[in-house]
Amino acid sequence: MADRFEGVTGTRAAVRPLPGRGLLRATGADRVRFLNGMLTADVAALRAGQTAPALQLDRKGHVLAELVVLADPDELLLDVAPGCESELQKTLEKHVIADDVVLASLSDGLRWLAVEGPGAREAVLAAGGAAPEPGQFERAELEGAPVLWLGEGALTRDGLRAIAPGEAAAELVARLAVPDLSEAAAEVLRIDAAIPLLGVDVTGRNFPQEARLERAVSFRKGCYVGQEIVARIASRGAVNRVLVKLRSAAQVPAGADVSLAGAVIGQVTSSAESAATGAVALAYLKVEFASPGQRVEVSGVAAEVDGGDTRR
Secondary structure, rough: HHHHHHHHHOOOEEEEEEEOOOEEEEEEOOOOEEEEEEEEEOOHOOOOOEEEEEEEOOOOOEEEEEEEEEEEEOOOEEEEOOHHHHHHHHHHHHHHOOOOOEEEOOOOEEEEEEEOOHHHHHHHOOOOOOOOOOOEEEEEEOOOOOEEEEEEOOOOOOOOOEEEEEHHHHHHHHHHHEEEHHHHHHHHHHHHHOOEEEEOEEEEOOOOOOOOOOHHHHOOOOOOOHHHHHHHHHHHOOOEEEEEEEEEEOOOOOOEEEEOOEEEEEEEEEEEEEEOOEEEEEEEEEEOOOOOOOOEEEEEEEEEOOOOOOOO
C-alpha cells in the first residue's frame, strides 16, 4: 500500500479535509450498555483510549450509519460518517427510555483532517501532533487548542486523523509541510483499497457482509439492533451479492452493468483510474462470480475480479 500511495500521489504523506463528519458525545451511567445494544461494535470491551469501527443497522440488518467509537473513562465519543450525525442522534435518542444516557453534538466549529501515507506519522510528529497506534486515540494541544488524534487514516492504516477547532486545524495544516491530497487521488486510493463509501457503495439496502464491512461488526457480543439477521448471514453465508474490486482494461462508468457470457451478474458503484493503479472499480457481483480472477465485462470493457488486500 505504501508503494501504491507514493505512485498515485508522488509523495510519502499528504493531507485532506474530511468535511461533513460529526461528533456525538454520550454520557450517563448506562452509556456503555445502551450503545452496546444499538451498535455493531463491542462497545463494552473498549478500554479508555481505544477505538472501534461500528455500524448502526436497522432491524432488518441494513446499514444506516458508519462511525468510530472512542472510549473515555467518563464518556463515549462517536465520530460519525458524513451526513449521518443528525439521523443517528435522533435514532439513538428515540431508544433512550429509562436509560441514564445523554447524547449531545460536539460538531459545531470542529474540522476533520486526514494525514495519509507511509510518511504520515513522521509528518504529524514533526508538526507537534500525536501519533497513536491503530485502534487508539490521543488528545494533544496545538497552540492551546485541543486536538483529538485517531490512529488510522481514512484511506491508509499508517495514516492519522485529527479532529480540531477550525483555527487549530488551519494551523496544523500550515505546520504539516505536506501537500494536499486531491479528491481525485483520494478516490483512486479508496477504490484501490476497496473501501466502500457510505451513500455510494453502501446504502440502506445493504447488509454489512455484502459491503465487506465485517471489520465494524462484533460476532461475539450479545444482542444489538439488526444482530439476528447479521448472525444468520454469518452462520449460513446467505448473501446473494458481495462488493468486489475490479481491474479493467479502461475506466468503466459507475452504474454500469457487469456481465458474464451476456448475462448481467452485477453493477459498478465506483470507478477511477491512475497511471499507478490502472483502471479500478468497485462493483456488487452475484456471490458465485465474486472469486478473484473471475473475468467479466463492463460496457464492452474486459475486467477481472481483484483479490488483493484491502485496508478493511
